[in-house]
Amino acid sequence: xxxxxxxxxxxxxxxxxxxxxxxxxxxxxxxxxxxxxxxxxxxxxxxxxxxxxxxxxxxxxxxxxxxxxxxxxxxxxxxxxxxxxxxxxxxxxxxxxxxxxxxxxxxxxxxxxx
Amino acid sequence: xxxxxxxxxxxxxxxxxxxxxxxxxxxxxxxxxxxxxxxxxxxxxxxxxxxxxxxxxxxxxxxxxxxxxxxxxxxxxxxxxxxxxxxxxxxxxxxxxxxxxxxxxxxxxx
Numbered sequence: 001x002x003x004x005x006x007x008x009x010x011x012x013x014x015x016x017x018x019x020x021x022x023x024x025x026x027x028x029x030x031x032x033x034x035x036x037x038x039x040x041x042x043x044x045x046x047x048x049x050x051x052x053x054x055x056x057x058x059x060x061x062x063x064x065x066x067x068x069x070x071x072x073x074x075x076x077x078x079x080x081x082x083x084x085x086x087x088x089x090x091x092x093x094x095x096x097x098x099x100x101x102x103x104x105x106x107x108x109x110x111x112x113x114x
Numbered sequence: 115x116x117x118x119x120x121x122x123x124x125x126x127x128x129x130x131x132x133x134x135x136x137x138x139x140x141x142x143x144x145x146x147x148x149x150x151x152x153x154x155x156x157x158x159x160x161x162x163x164x165x166x167x168x169x170x171x172x173x174x175x176x177x178x179x180x181x182x183x184x185x186x187x188x189x190x191x192x193x194x195x196x197x198x199x200x201x202x203x204x205x206x207x208x209x210x211x212x213x214x215x216x217x218x219x220x221x222x223x224x
Contacts, residue, residue: 004157040123042203042214043158059115090157100146100207105157 002027004106006091011111013078013085021076021109023091031096032074033103036060037088046089049074078111086113116141118206120215127194128223135218137204138186146207147180147187152217153200161202162189194222 007022025032031050035043045058049068063082068074078085088110092103117140127133139147145166150158164171164178164187171178175194180187191198199222204215 040216042118042120042216044214045212092157102148102160102163103150103158105159107155107157 004091004093004104006089006106006109008109009107011109013111013113015113016080018077018079019085019111021078021089021091021111023074023076023106025072025074025091025093025104027093027095027104028071029093029095029104030071031094032068033092033094034058034064034066034074034076035090035092037090037108043090046076085111087111116144116206116208116211116213118204118213118215120204120218122218123216124219124221126221126223129194129196131194133191133194133198133220133222135189135202135204135220136186137188137206137215138184139206139213140185141206141208141211141213142185143208143210144185144206146205147178148205148207149178149189150203150205150214151200152203158203191220194220196222196224198222 005024013019033048034046044060046064047066049055065077088108090108091106094103120137148163151161152158164180175192177190201217201219203217206213
């Protein structure tokens with residue numbers, strides 16, 4: 001089955017530690033995205049990548065980093081500089097531009113900082 | 115930047131009744147308006163979308179209307195069923211950005 005796979009589903013981290021969330025897609029999509037979801041809020045864009053070896057900051061990139069070395073993979077690192085990292089993180093991909101076509105989402109990773 | 119307001123934040127309806135969710139947006143350049151459904155513990159999934167050259171679109175029990183002059187769009191679900199219970203997000207898209215509303219928790223009561 002084609003889709004987006006995120007791992008881990010649940011993750012606990014101590015303050016001051018970096019953590020990396022995995023996102024893999026087998027849809028052959030060029031574009032991939034990371035969103036953050038907080039209770040009672042819409043999805044906010046962290047980073048996006050339209051093509052391999054290129055990525056752009058979204059609305060809330062501070063404290064996060066990404067890489068796009070392969071078309072199918074777009075890992076997100078939550079660094080210790082992120083002041084409020086506890087959230088639900090969603091990875092998505094699209095065949096074309098995100099603002100003109102469907103986004104395909106993974107099932108998310110819930111990060112809790114202890 | 116774009117501002118999308120979505121109402122209500124929670125909505126409870128009896129099974130078989132209709133549900134309506136409304137959104138307003140601010141960017142006149144917005145021309146793409148998808149709606150996503152998010153079931154508990156899962157990622158959002160596109161259920162219907164509308165582009166600015168169309169005023170209404172229907173897909174079985176789901177319909178979306180768009181009023182570009184007033185900058186608002188709505189989702190209508192008829193004959194609601196328990197499996198319609200989820201969080202629904204409206205989205206406003208332009209050539210520069212995609213902005214999500216804050217979501218509506220719909221509960222369909224049996």
